Amino acid sequence: MCVAICVLNDIITGMENALLTGVTTGAIGCVRAPLLVDMTDHTDVLGQIRNEWQYVGRTRRARASLESFRSSHPELALGDAWDLRDVVHALEARSGRTVIERASIVQALLESANDPDIHRTLLQTLIPGIVSVCRQLRFGDGIIDDPSETVAMALSLTSDVVNDWCGESRQYAAPDILSAVRGRLRRWLLKEKDARHLVTGHELLDVAARESSPLLTRLQSLRGGQYDRLASLTYARVFEGRSLRDVATDDHSSPASLQKELQHFAINFLL
Numbered sequence: 001m002c003v004a005i006c007v008l009n010d011i012i013t014g015m016e017n018a019l020l021t022g023v024t025t026g027a028i029g030c031v032r033a034p035l036l037v038d039m040t041d042h043t044d045v046l047g048q049i050r051n052e053w054q055y056v057g058r059t060r061r062a063r064a065s066l067e068s069f070r071s072s073h074p075e076l077a078l079g080d081a082w083d084l085r086d087v088v089h090a091l092e093a094r095s096g097r098t099v100i101e102r103a104s105i106v107q108a109l110l111e112s113a114n115d116p117d118i119h120r121t122l123l124q125t126l127i128p129g130i131v132s133v134c135r136q137l138r139f140g141d142g143i144i145d146d147p148s149e150t151v152a153m154a155l156s157l158t159s160d161v162v163n164d165w166c167g168e169s170r171q172y173a174a175p176d177i178l179s180a181v182r183g184r185l186r187r188w189l190l191k192e193k194d195a196r197h198l199v200t201g202h203e204l205l206d207v208a209a210r211e212s213s214p215l216l217t218r219l220q221s222l223r224g225g226q227y228d229r230l231a232s233l234t235y236a237r238v239f240e241g242r243s244l245r246d247v248a249t250d251d252h253s254s255p256a257s258l259q260k261e262l263q264h265f266a267i268n269f270l271l
Contacts (some may be wrong), residue, residue, distance in 0.1 A: 045148045053124050057085035073108040075083035084121045091125045110173045113166035122162055127176045130154045143193045157184045197265040230265040
């Protein structure tokens, strides 16, 4: 499914790099982190994120963000940092800083995460923890076909948490963020599981009988509008019991692509 990739691409913000295309800009409340990679279902998400960071962390804008961050937090002793990549290095266990010192830097990064480059720095340093969260949830095994999609969604959810909490002062910012991400990722996986049952699973007719009234009401409310096509197709699958192949044939689409569309539709509008 493409849901996680779409969500992660939705948090992309522009950077001054003429070699990278397809980048959009957005800001609501705190500015979201710039993630420039163009990911597909089988992309090495972490590899691209790490490669991208080598550019993002050393731009002129990133160095300006570092100067502002350093001025706001002189107690962190980051005077020897040349760019934001050095801040990430300072947060590594081998940096020589104590656990308390590293926790203080993460706390300050969250406080200043309204700056998109600081936001991105915090996301970068949390990547090992994000991978650990995905591992704890078995990368969605049995629910998500491609583990990289689970990683992409975890990155997106981490950015969302940072966006929600930016400006806050949390002594244990890193574990707090990762705990919140774990909860959100688990809920997303449960929704994905329910969506599969709703539009493709063997329990389709049982689900329709059990939830026909609220589901039918919701589908009817979506008819005639922007999602009329998907509402009609979902009705055909759930209430008429038509096979995915038959519905896709009538819709002039492939069963695989239609399945993804219906799952995305179910997650966002029916569950």
